Amino acid sequence: MKKKLTLAVMGFAIALTLGTGSAFADSKMDQVIDSAKGTSYVSGGTSLSGFDCSGFTMYVFNKLGIKLPHQSGSQFSMGKSVSRNEMRPGDLVFFNTSGRGVSHVGIFVGEGKFAHASSSRGVIISSLNESYYAKRYIGAKRIMSTDAYQSVAVDSPDYDDVD
Template sequence: MFKKKLTAAVLSLTFALSLGAGSAFADSKMDKVIDSAMGTTYKSGGTTLDGFDCSGFTRYVFDKLGIDLARQSSSQYDMGDSVSRMEMRPGDLVFFNTTGKGVSHVGIFVGSGKFAHSSSSKGVTISSLSEDYWANRYIGAKRIMSTDAYESLALE
């Protein structure tokens, strides 16, 4: 009986913590940059806090971290090393085909199956990779940051 109650309590706590979990980069440099941009409106061609398109947002975040990214999502897809869904870590770029013509959307994986991106309907937001819309359009992920950069940005 006690074992069942303990197991239920642990599962409940785990579930509650996962609901509140944001970025695995909590309080890191990357998390702070993303947080500062949350809610920024979508603007085609936008690259600033006055409005972002998807690749403008990813480029802005990485620029604030001292990492240079290409301007367009398709060009960003040509950068870095491919990683599987199982290997993804916060800071990896995730790519989608939203137009039927190849890479057309990019976001930043933040952990817990979620990514930050500039949505044309919601502006800068966090979405789940498991949402049908994104799951059906997912192309892949690329690792841009070296392990040293990742550790530096994730731990500071």
């Protein structure tokens, strides 16, 4: 009985962990973001040695072949505004954390979440619904064309399943 219970619990635990990864688990963008997760916050940082928020977004997009300036306000002036219900992975999300306009940026990853360089926790994934971010949300911008989005932010096919 104990063995069956252990197997049932393990099976349930495995079932719960399936699909808990990123909203775009096998995309090129996901791989770049995953490689940067946990990197420390460094003011002015633009590399895996340390990032600030716009340095992080600049780094990710640069790895995907898209150039961004190193300043959240400058990034906010780019692209096309998109409403919250139209956002797709890869859209930039902007916040007023200083009380003086655009001061923080992250990358929407789907399912209401975004990747960013937090000044206190480094590169993490957070929810747009967390009260801190929800109160400071300014808007989202689409930087990538549909073609770029399809090639870098959509799951790659799983070739292991092809016979």
